[in-house]
Amino acid sequence: xxxxxxxxxxxxxxxxxxxxxxxxxxxxxxxxxxxxxxxxxxxxxxxxxxxxxxxxxxxxxxxxxxxxxxxxxxxxxxxxxxxxxxxxxxxxxxxxxxxxxxxxxxxxxxxxxxxxxxxxxxxxxxxxxxxxxx
Amino acid sequence: xxxxxxxxxxxxxxxxxxxxxxxxxxxxxxxxxxxxxxxxxxxxxxxxxxxxxxxxxxxxxxxxxxxxxxxxxxxxxxxxxxxxxxxxxxxxxxxxxxxxxxxxxxxxxxxxxxxxxxxxxxxxxxxxxxxxxx
Amino acid sequence: xxxxxxxxxxxxxxxxxxxxxxxxxxxxxxxxxxxxxxxxxxxxxxxxxxxxxxxxxxxxxxxxxxxxxxxxxxxxxxxxxxxxxxxxxxxxxxxxxxxxxxxxxxxxxxxxxxxxxxxxxxxxxxxxxxxxxx
Amino acid sequence: xxxxxxxxxxxxxxxxxxxxxxxxxxxxxxxxxxxxxxxxxxxxxxxxxxxxxxxxxxxxxxxxxxxxxxxxxxxxxxxxxxxxxxxxxxxxxxxxxxxxxxxxxxxxxxxxxxxxxxxxxxxxxxxxxxxxxx
Numbered sequence: 125x126x127x128x129x130x131x132x133x134x135x136x137x138x139x140x141x142x143x144x145x146x147x148x149x150x151x152x153x154x155x156x157x158x159x160x161x162x163x164x165x166x167x168x169x170x171x172x173x174x175x176x177x178x179x180x181x182x183x184x185x186x187x188x189x190x191x192x193x194x195x196x197x198x199x200x201x202x203x204x205x206x207x208x209x210x211x212x213x214x215x216x217x218x219x220x221x222x223x224x225x226x227x228x229x230x231x232x233x234x235x236x237x238x239x240x241x242x243x244x245x246x247x248x249x250x251x252x253x254x255x256x257x258x
Numbered sequence: 259x260x261x262x263x264x265x266x267x268x269x270x271x272x273x274x275x276x277x278x279x280x281x282x283x284x285x286x287x288x289x290x291x292x293x294x295x296x297x298x299x300x301x302x303x304x305x306x307x308x309x310x311x312x313x314x315x316x317x318x319x320x321x322x323x324x325x326x327x328x329x330x331x332x333x334x335x336x337x338x339x340x341x342x343x344x345x346x347x348x349x350x351x352x353x354x355x356x357x358x359x360x361x362x363x364x365x366x367x368x369x370x371x372x373x374x375x376x377x378x379x380x381x382x383x384x385x386x387x388x389x390x391x392x
Numbered sequence: 393x394x395x396x397x398x399x400x401x402x403x404x405x406x407x408x409x410x411x412x413x414x415x416x417x418x419x420x421x422x423x424x425x426x427x428x429x430x431x432x433x434x435x436x437x438x439x440x441x442x443x444x445x446x447x448x449x450x451x452x453x454x455x456x457x458x459x460x461x462x463x464x465x466x467x468x469x470x471x472x473x474x475x476x477x478x479x480x481x482x483x484x485x486x487x488x489x490x491x492x493x494x495x496x497x498x499x500x501x502x503x504x505x506x507x508x509x510x511x512x513x514x515x516x517x518x519x520x521x522x523x524x525x526x
Numbered sequence: 527x528x529x530x531x532x533x534x535x536x537x538x539x540x541x542x543x544x545x546x547x548x549x550x551x552x553x554x555x556x557x558x559x560x561x562x563x564x565x566x567x568x569x570x571x572x573x574x575x576x577x578x579x580x581x582x583x584x585x586x587x588x589x590x591x592x593x594x595x596x597x598x599x600x601x602x603x604x605x606x607x608x609x610x611x612x613x614x615x616x617x618x619x620x621x622x623x624x625x626x627x628x629x630x631x632x633x634x635x636x637x638x639x640x641x642x643x644x645x646x647x648x649x650x651x652x653x654x655x656x657x658x659x660x
Contacts, residue, residue: 234402
């Protein structure tokens with residue numbers, strides 16, 4: 125059981141969203157943030173780095189956005205849907221853009237394939253959390 | 259002239275948004291992120307910390323979101339409106355929520371008054387950038 | 393296998409540290425960052441929040457430091473020991489301080505017990521990485 | 527007067543370091559974080575991006591470390607010198623490495639010259655804060 129799950133279990137108040145869906149999203153977000161950071165770095169090491177500039181840029185954005193979304197969704201106290209909802213929308217858009225770009229390089233670079241998977245899984249987990257919040 | 263302005267001036271390519279509006283937004287975002295971090299900490303030092311829990315939580319969110327938005331808007335290479343636009347919407351929502359909550363404590367706590375100003379200015383700068391992007 | 397491991401496996405160049413030790417550290421760092429963020433929020437929800445102010449503050453620091461250390465250690469390209477080494481030292485110090493404070497509240501609050509474990513594990517993983525770098 | 531200064535002025539408790547030195551460090555840290563983020567992006571737009579890989583990597587590290595150090599030094603409540611001190615050391619090392627690398631490209635790229643200035647100023651401000659803490 126991930127720390128995210130354990131900490132939701134020991135949260136002192138109640139919360140209005142399914143804990144399993146929430147924990148899955150938090151885990152997918154932190155995983156995706158790390159994968160994007162690492163993939164941007166892998167791209168920098170490639171001989172064809174000039175062709176990977178868009179991938180690097182989208183990975184840097186996606187890492188930042190996923191990390192921030194992980195923080196905001198980890199906080200349950202005085203939860204504010206007006207903030208969480210548009211942030212999840214932005215995170216879904218970022219995972220989509222980054223995943224699509226990684227896919228274009230997945231045949232040539234195994235690290236882009238791994239990062240694409242992390243982005244797709246995170247996009248899906250954020251969509252499920254957004255649905256569960258409704 | 260802020261570093262943000264100087265670095266936009268020396269950007270090697272052209273970009274499709276007014277540099278002055280962009281630089282103002284970046285500066286307002288980094289200012290707001292710092293103000294929210296400091297205000298959350300100021301709240302923690304108050305004898306009535308239990309009444310400031312909502313303010314702390316929204317400040318932590320707003321600090322993270324503003325910092326990430328500063329990063330994404332600072333990146334011009336392979337700019338992706340599909341990511342930047344919803345992120346700016348999320349940031350505007352966060353500055354609004356945090357600014358409103360800070361306003362409730364502004365009479366009693368000078369630090370909340372300062373933070374409210376930073377949030378209002380940032381919200382406005384993000385709206386202007388969003389308009390300029392259209 | 394974590395994304396961190398998979399991305400180290402597909403890194404295009406060679407690196408001078410044991411990949412298993414490095415992947416364990418990266419995973420422990422991202423886990424600890426999330427645990428500290430969540431524990432600070434759990435503390436904010438407790439009726440005795442005023443007694444948990446030190447715990448909240450150290451958790452916020454530890455979350456930021458672990459996240460940054462995860463980023464820096466995830467980057468292998470043009471690795472700079474002059475930066476990584478003191479940062480790992482700072483991260484070890486932060487995990488130690490935060491783990492010690494969480495331990496003081498572990499009997500009363502299960503979430504502090506979980507966070508203490510994350511901090512202890514991360515402290516150890518950072519020490520092992522620092523040793524492996526020598 | 528920067529928000530950092532205003533928020534230190536309205537801090538509800540006393541703190542044991544000169545407020546002016548502290549505010550200067552916080553402002554230099556947030557400035558440097560933004561400059562490094564923007565310079566890494568400027569580098570990505572250059573035709574000779576392959577020669578700027580080390581600069582990009584060090585800028586990404588320096589941005590993360592400065593941002594985290596800005597957060598930790600902005601927090602005064604339950605201040606822990608055991609954490610702040612090694613973190614400032616790590617930040618000084620990062621600003622030094624990044625500033626040195628930017629200097630190598632400063633003649634060719636104006637954005638690296640601007641970033642070098644931000645790194646040098648931040649390194650100095652962190653040293654002054656470390657001295658003031660003794």
